[in-house]
Amino acid sequence: MVQTEALLSIRDLSIQYVTRDMGCCRAVNNLSLDLQKGETLGLVGETGAGKTTIARGIMGIVPNPPGRITQGSIFFKGEDLLRKKKKEMRKIRGDKISMIFQDPMTALNPVDTVGEQIEEVLKLHQPGAGKEEIRQKAVQMLETVGIPGERIDEYPHQFSGGMKQRIVIAIALACSPELLIADEPTTALDVTIQAQILELMNKLKGEMNTSMLLITHDLGVVAEMCNRVAIIYAGEVVEIGTARDIFKNRSHPYTQGLFNSLPSVTGEKTKLKPIPGAMPDPSNLPAGCPFAPRCGYACEKCMAEHPELLPVEGEHYVRCWRAAEEEQHGIAAG
């Protein structure tokens, strides 16, 4: 993990939500991640794993209260975003770092035209630009995402779901951000529309050389879009590596369980092998490995001691006592 070259580097980030009813909910725990320039890193995990909270942490939009960043740093181009003032963050957000949300229906303002919504970011981040110039840029952005420019004065409800998500993408990319955070960008869309949007995102990302943090639970989307993948469980990285490491040589039992749970559209029909149980309550995480209660390989050490993220090979790391041991035996034997 080279720290100097990364565009984004998250170090020991912890985020908690504290409420009177639920107590202290530890959503993100000591999380460290690096994102290189031009790469797409997939954040994969199930509901409640903390994926969206990580994204909100980077954007500086963790709702407070009840959310609180309790420790860590988020370096973007060498500067710690967590030490920036609100005003400084506002300049970065939407300009250098922008975000695509899951549900385009709620991300767009229903009472403003789509043109006004694209122009809004441009006005905010390019104060020197004239009215006409901004308007032209907005039309151009619409056309970039495949919507005819003459529809600029229409309202969100006049567009279909797939087109609304295109508009959200146009807004996010209007200022050519260096980092794009896409939080389940196609989950609310039908598969044929999803295919169009993924194709569009890949194309634009290549043209603008944007780095992307893609949050998803869909391993199919990950296979298609990501260079590297981080598997998130109970607010921490349990396995991280290149897409090839994760898809071909996964070593964490949770990652293996995720793949075994998937019904397949190709190949043999076999009985699914689900992971037993459910994710631990984030307000009451177990002392040892958070996955241990559901893990078929768990031993005493797993119940007692929290595992560290240990190297498997090259860039491939895994947070599992057993997998790391096996790897060492493998090396000793080989």
Add this chain to the structure above:
Amino acid sequence: MELLRVEHLKKYFETPRGLLHAVDDLSFTISQRQTLGVVGESGCGKSTLGRLLLHLIDNTSGKIIFDGEDISNISDAKRRELCKRMQMIFQDPFASIDPRKTVSQTIAEPLRVFHLGSDREISEKVAEMMDLVGISPRIRNAYPHELDGGRRQRVGIARALILRPEFVVCDEPVSALDVSIQAQIINLMLELQESLGLTYIFITHDMSVVRHVSDNILVMYLGQVVETANSEDIFASPLHPYTQALLSAVPVPDIDHKTERIILRGEITSPINPKHGCRFASRCIYAKERCFHEDPALTEVTGGHCAACHFVKEINGL
């Protein structure tokens, strides 16, 4: 043996802009102990179909023949009786169960509605059902908000099965669940089908799930069936251009998998006052003049494999 037969079923909704053809002339049959998968994208009418079959809404025309009897025009009293034989599992178990009832009260409710048994008998039946669907007796007095998605769906399944129905409409039963939990519920539903001899209609937008659970599949597009065949044939050799595009669009979780993806262009035709012609024509890469003004009929192309496309033979080189 045939359990359900649907003939020319239609459901039109009146809207301010005209008549919305939600389900437009569907005909199919389901045999006992089989699963018919119904797939399609949002707005294709698959949920409306499920509701029509259970009589939760009235149909506009057509017949629904259940176990030899036409149930499309029956009295409310008779419809209530049918509840014992036909049940539904919904997508969002949190929205479909009463937040103020405990797990055991929710599962017992159908028995109480029909006055089936004394309190003791009911509680025995509930305990038995909880065991069958894998709900621990420990949480019998828990409320829905205390349960995770997987357990809630187990409660939904237990409530649907407590009357021991023969026929169950499953409307996106695993779509709201995470993959590891989804697999638990799919396995449970298949085991229950086997042990209780259930017949399922499995409505979903997820192609990999439908392949896993179904014997036969209906592919719907804007209220109509565009293709139907047994599950293997649909996935091995899809005939209709829409099914081909739909299957090619599914992202495969394998980095070495390369598909020729068919990206659909064009906008979806409105289901309100649809004109004559194939409803998929506006997005179809093979569409010709004829497709825009002549309705294609669902015809058998190869043994038991039907498609509704004028040029199905040319497209597939048959």
